[in-house]
Amino acid sequence: MAVSRVRVPGSPSIEIEELVRADRVHRLVYTDPEIFAAEMVKVFGQTWVYCAHDSEIPDPNDFRTGYLGLRPIIVCRERDGRVAVLFNRCTHRAATVCRLERGNAKSFQCPYHGWTFRNDGELIGVPWPDAYGEDFRRTELNLGRVPRVESYRGFIFATLNEDAPPLLDHLGPAAQLLDQWLDRTPAGTVTVRSAANRMVYRGNWKLAYDNAGDGYHPAFSHRSLLRLGERFGDSKDMVYFGRSPDEGPMYAQDLGNGHTFIDQRPSYDGVGSYWAQQRLQPGREAFEEHIRARYGADADRLLDLAVGGQMNINIFPNLLVIGNQIQVIEPMAVDRTQLTWHATTVDGLPDEINTLRMRTQEDFPSFGEPDDQANFEEAQRGLGVPEVEWVMMHRGLGVEGREKTDEAGVVTGPVTDEHPMRGYFREWTRLMSR
Amino acid sequence: MTPATPSSPFAEPEMSESSATVARARDREDTDRWSYYLDPDFYRHLADVARSWSDDWPPADPLVRSECEAVLAREARLIDEARFNEWLELFTDRCLYWVPITPGGGDPRTEVSHSFDDRRRMTDRVYWLRTGLAFCQIPQSRTRRMITNVEVLDEPSGDRRRVRSNFVVHEFRAGVARSYPGWYGHLLERHDGDWRIAVKQVNLLDSEHGHENLTIIF
Numbered sequence: 001m002a003v004s005r006v007r008v009p010g011s012p013s014i015e016i017e018e019l020v021r022a023d024r025v026h027r028l029v030y031t032d033p034e035i036f037a038a039e040m041v042k043v044f045g046q047t048w049v050y051c052a053h054d055s056e057i058p059d060p061n062d063f064r065t066g067y068l069g070l071r072p073i074i075v076c077r078e079r080d081g082r083v084a085v086l087f088n089r090c091t092h093r094a095a096t097v098c099r100l101e102r103g104n105a106k107s108f109q110c111p112y113h114g115w116t117f118r119n120d121g122e123l124i125g126v127p128w129p130d131a132y133g134e135d136f137r138r139t140e141l142n143l144g145r146v147p148r149v150e151s152y153r154g155f156i157f158a159t160l161n162e163d164a165p166p167l168l169d170h171l172g173p174a175a176q177l178l179d180q181w182l183d184r185t186p187a188g189t190v191t192v193r194s195a196a197n198r199m200v201y202r203g204n205w206k207l208a209y210d211n212a213g214d215g216y217h218p219a220f221s222h223r224s225l226l227r228l229g230e231r232f233g234d235s236k237d238m239v240y241f242g243r244s245p246d247e248g249p250m251y252a253q254d255l256g257n258g259h260t261f262i263d264q265r266p267s268y269d270g271v272g273s274y275w276a277q278q279r280l281q282p283g284r285e286a287f288e289e290h291i292r293a294r295y296g297a298d299a300d301r302l303l304d305l306a307v308g309g310q311m312n313i314n315i316f317p318n319l320l321v322i323g324n325q326i327q328v329i330e331p332m333a334v335d336r337t338q339l340t341w342h343a344t345t346v347d348g349l350p351d352e353i354n355t356l357r358m359r360t361q362e363d364f365p366s367f368g369e370p371d372d373q374a375n376f377e378e379a380q381r382g383l384g385v386p387e388v389e390w391v392m393m394h395r396g397l398g399v400e401g402r403e404k405t406d407e408a409g410v411v412t413g414p415v416t417d418e419h420p421m422r423g424y425f426r427e428w429t430r431l432m433s434r
Numbered sequence: 435m436t437p438a439t440p441s442s443p444f445a446e447p448e449m450s451e452s453s454a455t456v457a458r459a460r461d462r463e464d465t466d467r468w469s470y471y472l473d474p475d476f477y478r479h480l481a482d483v484a485r486s487w488s489d490d491w492p493p494a495d496p497l498v499r500s501e502c503e504a505v506l507a508r509e510a511r512l513i514d515e516a517r518f519n520e521w522l523e524l525f526t527d528r529c530l531y532w533v534p535i536t537p538g539g540g541d542p543r544t545e546v547s548h549s550f551d552d553r554r555r556m557t558d559r560v561y562w563l564r565t566g567l568a569f570c571q572i573p574q575s576r577t578r579r580m581i582t583n584v585e586v587l588d589e590p591s592g593d594r595r596r597v598r599s600n601f602v603v604h605e606f607r608a609g610v611a612r613s614y615p616g617w618y619g620h621l622l623e624r625h626d627g628d629w630r631i632a633v634k635q636v637n638l639l640d641s642e643h644g645h646e647n648l649t650i651i652f
């Protein structure tokens with residue numbers, strides 16, 4: 001896809017590298033349809049992209065449909081337990097062969113003219129094959145299969161890039177953070193079968209990724225939520241973002257390869273504090289009383305698991321692990337994005353804790369995320385001003401004593417600094433310039 | 435309008451009494467403040483209520499039906515006129531306002547909903563809209579809703595009525611008009627001679643699909 005140069009009205013065309021500078025990015029990165037089309041090929045086609053969670057397709061022949069960028073895909077559990085990621089695109093005349101969100105099937109028959117494909121992609125039947133001469137079973141007519149699929153502790157990723165490094169190398173330090181997020185649970189895993197909030201906004205997909213590593217915004221964008229948390233006097237969840245957040249113990253990181261991280265855990269103190277800080281869920285007191293009566297000394301540890309892990313782990317380009325949710329960024333158009341918040345339960349916990357998890361996971365999509373998405377939409381509107389070209393992301397840059405880089409290249413800084421954005425845009429530029 | 439940014443965005447919260455005092459003073463029946471009633475039994479009861487919406491009911495007495503229609507029309511008007519505090523007063527002390535994601539309701543014990551609000555959370559929702567800081571509601575949505583196909587199952591012995599209806603909620607906000615079709619299930623209970631809402635289940639036709647700024651009250 002040729003977009004190494006972009007025409008800017010009133011100026012000569014500029015290189016993709018010119019659109020991303022150390023301290024700023026150009027508005028076209030968020031508004032230009034050609035750049036968006038290139039991203040779907042060069043970013044969503046050339047790096048590891050999160051596709052599904054193991055627990056969504058637990059049994060042989062289970063499948064789930066989704067997208068790899070804009071490509072419709074089917075994620076299939078094969079008989080031997082391996083996962084195949086197929087293009088949901090009939091090799092005859094392009095119709096999708098599977099139109100359900102999930103299910104169980106050994107094969108898919110295209111509803112248009114009836115070509116049939118096994119769930120590993122192989123074309124196994126066409127109606128009245130005589131018309132195709134000797135052999136309809138040509139491998140070129142199998143469903144397109146994404147060449148590399150790997151998973152890490154239940155998170156299934158795929159990439160079209162045959163030369164991509166192994167997933168674990170690509171995740172780098174993010175893998176240990178996923179470990180910490182998962183190891184809160186008794187069996188070290190979560191289950192993704194609890195419905196999802198699908199929230200669509202009229203803005204570029206990167207506005208969501210910018211925001212995921214942004215500890216500057218909560219004090220302002222989430223004022224309604226914070227006010228709600230103070231409704232009964234004591235302050236709740238996230239208030240520490242509101243008062244001099246840089247003086248507290250939280251931090252933000254650029255983990256490399258585009259991944260970013262915000263750690264809110266240092267604002268919590270010991271067993272029971274996660275539970276104590278959470279805004280008041282429906283049924284909170286009834287369920288807490290029950291858990292305390294039944295589990296005694298274990299109650300605080302269990303109740304903490306009804307609340308999020310206070311880690312925001314952002315795996316570039318589309319996976320955001322936040323709270324107890326697995327959030328996926330789904331680009332739809334240059335100025336349209338769906339954020340899907342998959343809720344999770346945990347096997348091995350009392351049912352009451354899982355029910356409380358549901359009520360906790362309804363809180364932020366109701367009272368937090370809508371305000372962010374309103375700001376994303378208004379940012380997209382603001383980006384329509386051609387005369388003001390730049391989006392600034394230089395908070396903390398070059399300011400003495402704010403950011404530190406360790407031997408692994410991880411940059412750690414105050415939670416309101418914009419090094420996470422600067423970090424992922426380096427990866428974006430690398431992928432887009434190839 | 436977005437308020438100007440003060441140097442410290444947060445006034446210090448008013449301090450509450452010490453938690454020990456509060457715990458002693460807890461009035462479990464004060465359901466605006468405490469949520470003891472939404473317990474596992476409530477969920478079981480709710481499953482029965484949700485199942486009953488798909489039963490066939492005999493035609494209701496026209497008088498009974500028109501009484502119920504009046505309750506729905508009044509509720510609709512209070513929401514559409516943003517009279518949310520009065521809207522809250524239409525509900526019982528142990529109520530539920532439920533907007534499922536899974537079509538038909540699913541199992542709220544193991545699935546998230548758009549809203550699964552006990553009385554306190556409904557009050558939260560109104561409080562949140564009224565903070566003047568919910569940017570997704572600046573400017574505020576205007577809504578108007580149409581309610582039709584009202585059917586009623588009268589249960590005089592329990593002082594209860596089940597009401598099923600279809601709706602379209604029209605919303606206009608920030609230059610964008612949207613419509614939300616679906617059906618309601620209302621469980622009404624008589625308290626001190628008035629019909630109040632014990633359960634309101636809002637079933638959006640496209641409940642599990644993508645929505646933009648789903649922040650209105652249905």
Ligand code: FES
Nearest residue numbers: 090092093110113
């Ligand atoms: S398009 Fe699939 S069989 Fe023709």
Ligand SMILES: [Fe+2]
Nearest residue numbers: 211218221372
């Ligand atoms: Fe946010």
